[in-house]
Amino acid sequence: MGCRSELSSWKALEQSATKLKQQHLKTLFAQDQARFAKFSSQIPGVLYDYSKQLIDEEVFSQLISLAEQTDIATWRSKMFSGEKINFTEQRAVLHVALRNRSNSPVMVEGEDVMPLVNAELAKMKAFTEKVRGGQWLGYTKKSVKDVVAIGVGGSNLGPQMVTEALKNYADDTLNVHYVSNVDGVQLAGVLNNLNPETTMFVISSKTFTTSETMTNARSAVKWFLRHAQSQEAIAKHFVAVSTNLEKTREFGIADENVFTMWDWVGGRFSLWSAIGLPIALYVGFERFLEVLEGAFEVDEHFKHASFDKNIPLIMAMLSVWNTSFLGYTAQAILPYDQALHMLPAYLQQGEMESNGKHVTFAGETVPYTTVPLIWGMTGINGQHAFYQYLHQGNTIVPADFIASLKPQVEVGQHHDILLSNFFAQTEAMMAGVDEQQVRADLAAKGKSEQEIEQLLAHKIHQGNRPTTSILLDVVDAKAIGRLIALYEHKIFCQGILLQICSFDQWGVELGKGLASAIEAELTKEGVSNPHDSSTAGLIAYYKNNR
Numbered sequence: 001m002g003c004r005s006e007l008s009s010w011k012a013l014e015q016s017a018t019k020l021k022q023q024h025l026k027t028l029f030a031q032d033q034a035r036f037a038k039f040s041s042q043i044p045g046v047l048y049d050y051s052k053q054l055i056d057e058e059v060f061s062q063l064i065s066l067a068e069q070t071d072i073a074t075w076r077s078k079m080f081s082g083e084k085i086n087f088t089e090q091r092a093v094l095h096v097a098l099r100n101r102s103n104s105p106v107m108v109e110g111e112d113v114m115p116l117v118n119a120e121l122a123k124m125k126a127f128t129e130k131v132r133g134g135q136w137l138g139y140t141k142k143s144v145k146d147v148v149a150i151g152v153g154g155s156n157l158g159p160q161m162v163t164e165a166l167k168n169y170a171d172d173t174l175n176v177h178y179v180s181n182v183d184g185v186q187l188a189g190v191l192n193n194l195n196p197e198t199t200m201f202v203i204s205s206k207t208f209t210t211s212e213t214m215t216n217a218r219s220a221v222k223w224f225l226r227h228a229q230s231q232e233a234i235a236k237h238f239v240a241v242s243t244n245l246e247k248t249r250e251f252g253i254a255d256e257n258v259f260t261m262w263d264w265v266g267g268r269f270s271l272w273s274a275i276g277l278p279i280a281l282y283v284g285f286e287r288f289l290e291v292l293e294g295a296f297e298v299d300e301h302f303k304h305a306s307f308d309k310n311i312p313l314i315m316a317m318l319s320v321w322n323t324s325f326l327g328y329t330a331q332a333i334l335p336y337d338q339a340l341h342m343l344p345a346y347l348q349q350g351e352m353e354s355n356g357k358h359v360t361f362a363g364e365t366v367p368y369t370t371v372p373l374i375w376g377m378t379g380i381n382g383q384h385a386f387y388q389y390l391h392q393g394n395t396i397v398p399a400d401f402i403a404s405l406k407p408q409v410e411v412g413q414h415h416d417i418l419l420s421n422f423f424a425q426t427e428a429m430m431a432g433v434d435e436q437q438v439r440a441d442l443a444a445k446g447k448s449e450q451e452i453e454q455l456l457a458h459k460i461h462q463g464n465r466p467t468t469s470i471l472l473d474v475v476d477a478k479a480i481g482r483l484i485a486l487y488e489h490k491i492f493c494q495g496i497l498l499q500i501c502s503f504d505q506w507g508v509e510l511g512k513g514l515a516s517a518i519e520a521e522l523t524k525e526g527v528s529n530p531h532d533s534s535t536a537g538l539i540a541y542y543k544n545n546r
């Protein structure tokens with residue numbers, strides 16, 4: 001299997017990039033009144049408009065050729081049929097089985113995993129209903145009021161992001177608090193306000209070895225036992241989500257309180273599994289199922305839509321076009337919906353942990369930039385923070401703008417004001433403001449010729465900054481399921497287009513190992529390992545001055 005850059009479609013795209021870099025989006029719009037119709041696609045509940053990306057029909061068809069030449073369709077079937085496409089870890093990649101609402105068999109090594117998935121969903125349902133219904137009683141026979149979800153990375157970001165997104169659908173049955181940071185300040189801040197008699201802990205860790213999570217979990221047990229004073233009480237207040245029964249037992253959690261997941265569920269794709277338990281506890285099991293249903297709709301779209309209408313594939317093709325061909329090495333995620341305020345953080349892990357890599361399937365160094373730096377925040381707040389850079393900085397950052405037709409809560413005219421910003425920003429980034437317009441605006445304001453000359457260069461906006469607009473109906477359980485699944489499949493396609501193994505994370509594993517070696521050095525009696533002078537100096541300063 002040769003490198004992607006040897007493919008004829010790749011070479012054609014390289015030539016097109018040279019041409020397109022001379023083009024202005026404003027001209028492309030002026031030349032083609034049907035541009036929006038040509039470069040947009042819809043599925044129920046989602047309008048995806050990529051007409052403000054710096055492409056033309058030729059580039060689009062070259063991108064489709066790239067998708068064909070890289071065998072996206074075959075890889076897609078491999079994923080859905082449980083082949084071990086995570087070949088560096090010898091694992092299938094089957095988060096799609098977790099939301100397979102058709103219940104058709106999904107085989108892993110000759111075994112249909114759907115009965116396992118359904119059994120776990122049934123266990124989650126029974127548990128959620130018991131806790132939410134007040135029948136699950138704590139050690140003093142009181143029902144649960146607060147849930148503390150302890151986990152990090154994929155065992156935190158997905159559930160927390162969805163919990164935040166669906167806040168407005170929650171009743172006041174339970175509060176859910178998330179603790180991910182090993183900085184004890186976070187755990188202490190949460191526990192300070194809680195009553196152990198009415199608190200349930202959900203310890204989520206696929207491996208049940210992640211140092212941050214296990215440290216927080218152990219401290220939570222200590223805090224709990226200080227009050228409960230009885231080891232047996234733990235069974236009423238601690239549940240776990242993990243693949244590692246040996247470790248959950250060792251920790252002291254009874255098997256019946258362990259929700260399982262499987263090695264074919266990657267951490268950053270795990271919110272659909274029992275890792276989503278805190279979501280179900282917060283908004284109810286039925287709503288959690290709606291999240292799965294929304295994702296399942298997108299799985300079906302991804303499997304069956306033609307390449308030129310296939311939204312996740314188009315998202316991936318555009319990312320590769322912008323990054324590997326046009327040389328834009330960052331991408332902003334800008335939700336114009338408060339419910340999606342954690343989406344940028346979630347997608348940072350999704351995309352960068354998956355595809356932030358530099359070798360091909362065969363382990364050769366790729367000669368192109370792979371994925372961009374993903375960053376962002378809610379659009380309106382960003383407008384008053386970093387949009388200056390997006391409009392007039394001398395690097396170009398393509399951006400995904402995401403909004404909804406309806407707000408979760410109507411408050412006066414707020415939504416129209418919000419959306420007018422959403423529309424205005426992408427229009428301005430596309431069209432910019434040229435010299436003629438700046439001159440006319442300043443003259444209309446009564447500025448002198450001299451004043452106009454002084455201000456001119458500062459007020460010109462070059463525009464030509466690519467954006468995509470995603471319009472959801474309203475952020476509800478189904479919509480959030482759809483949106484996440486779109487990005488997940490985008491990440492999958494990106495990996496194939498770039499020939500990157502998307503489902504391992506060796507870089508993160510390296511950090512984990514290094515930190516635990518240094519941890520031992522930090523004790524008083526800890527022996528210093530050899531380090532560079534900076535690291536050694538920092539450790540010594542810490543030990544001598546803390």
Ligand SMILES: O=P(O)(O)OC[C@H]1O[C@](O)(CO)[C@@H](O)[C@@H]1O
Pocket residue numbers: 152153154155204205206207208209210213266267268353505508
């Ligand atoms: O669920 P675990 O095993 O605690 O791992 C947490 C996270 O750590 C990572 O390995 C690295 O951040 C993620 O992929 C994973 O989601």
